Amino acid sequence: DFNNNSNSSLNYAIENNLVSMISDSQRIRKGDYIIFYLQQNRAKKVYEGKFYGIFKAKDNHSFLDNNDKNQFLKQQLNKSLTFRTMIEPYKVYPIGVTEWEALDEIKYIQSPNQMLWSLIYRKLRANRGNTMITIYESERLIKLIKDKNNSKTLNCNSLTFDTDKQEIIADNAKYNYTGRKENVNILPRLINKFSQGKSFEPHLQAYIVQNIGIKTHNNLDNLLVNNYDIEWIGNEVYCGVGMQKIDIMLSLIKEDERIIEPIELKSVCATPDIIFQIQRYIDWIEQYYIPNRISDIQPVIISKKISNKQSSNYTQLINNLKNLNSKNNILPLKYIEFDINNNNINFQQIIY
Template structure:
């Protein structure tokens, strides 16, 4: 799986020299250590519930990064002329570094309190322009072959860590290779040269010495649920963090050895439609796509009559054509608050009307 992290000309060199990627918010996440944290109403008094929701969404984003996943950097350029650089891979699991004494924040000019260590995979000097990567239609025979994950990210913004599909990743990385005539940089230590606008090799990497605290959301999720607070975003982060572990992998019918892709807030239209969680399991003969809808309330009819049909149609039109020759199974899954037997039976019967 491949993830794209956003950087700028000031921060990029530090990401490379200290070998980490990151995202984050201006607010901190004290609830990761103090599970019973009480949200104040005003920001001046701490982290309000709305701010907590925003940073938990970012925790969900970075939590999908697993060891050895590929990492590509998108360097924001002047006048919107950005470039994609790579390729690196995740070395370990994500961690939290509080904005209070946030490591390298003064050098970078910004706080990144959610991070992951990286190491070289196949590193190339030159980036490929956003225009070449996303706009050119050379070799595009069907809309499904366009890089929708990054196009939607560009349209909607506000996402410092974006997952892309394996098909999109293969195309993007091949374009980076072509931009560099397949010439990989030697060495294991790198920096970014602003004047040359390229990655360069250096003698050695700098030692990373920041805090590496856990981003586990489980205990905070339980507190939010028991208090009767909104917890849907926390549930999403928990699912992303634990869907390959027991008991969740059994509940979600995920075979660990076949799981190849995990996405959250998966955009599926130029509106604001997003699928909470998608998992893909693939082998040589078949593909299984789980569409997971999360609710912190009791399930209701429009999940079946509107949301899931929209998601299923989008997956069928934009993902399924890419799995030529393989048997494809789509599984819609709803995780919602407990309801009474009568409502559960009615919802179950309604779900039988889904066509996919």
């Protein structure tokens, strides 16, 4: 009830969970590869999870079809699917790769950083539907699917799933989506929570991943993307079995130059101890990400504006940022503050 609306009747925990799902859906960009996961279900003779693909997103972002009696295919599916994404076949292979083959088998693994950690972390949490994986991980998973099928794809645009064979097969029928397509607008709710002094980090994350790189918020693009292209967007990126998560991570590219930006979000003012979290992100990226996709690391902090730049908190924060830069082989950390005026959120980089 909070989409395009400043108020909500939902419990804050339920709202935040839904907003996290919105973030997952709004990071999708046209042309993104999509791989399906068939969950283990022994009652239906699905004895192990499997990965199937490859499809592509037809448009930027998912849209909403709210959970009511008019929701498209709700009765036929006997479940609600609120977040919808238009997809199309790309290179679709009929046979899926098992979870064991993708996540556990290590005979072709030379180093731990080559394992599909995004999916392993997801398995440990077991509560996330739409999970991004890194470009390297997608290349590896797609290669496994391709090899499992001896490179043979299905040459058709209408497809279905044979539950007995557990294979994707051709389908002569043609189906059109005739449900609702409600666009997501989280900003009114974000502004309301800001004005009431309530936490809104999930809402800020959803707003940024929805708008970054598509020329709907030039201020944000100039600060985070500049003259680079975005080749990958991640949110809630797991970076350790302790389930630490990078709020947003961007991979930027220009010719043969790459920058990876781990972004820490705060709906409150940044404090000096924020650098401990940033250091953990740097350490993880250096060990698990960089070996598979060589990039420069440029951490980013986005937090509420500190009005008193003479305060001891601000002085210590800036000193800590400088120390972080000097002790790591990284591009200088970007410190960005935001403020909300006239129902708009404005971002400004602080040069320190």
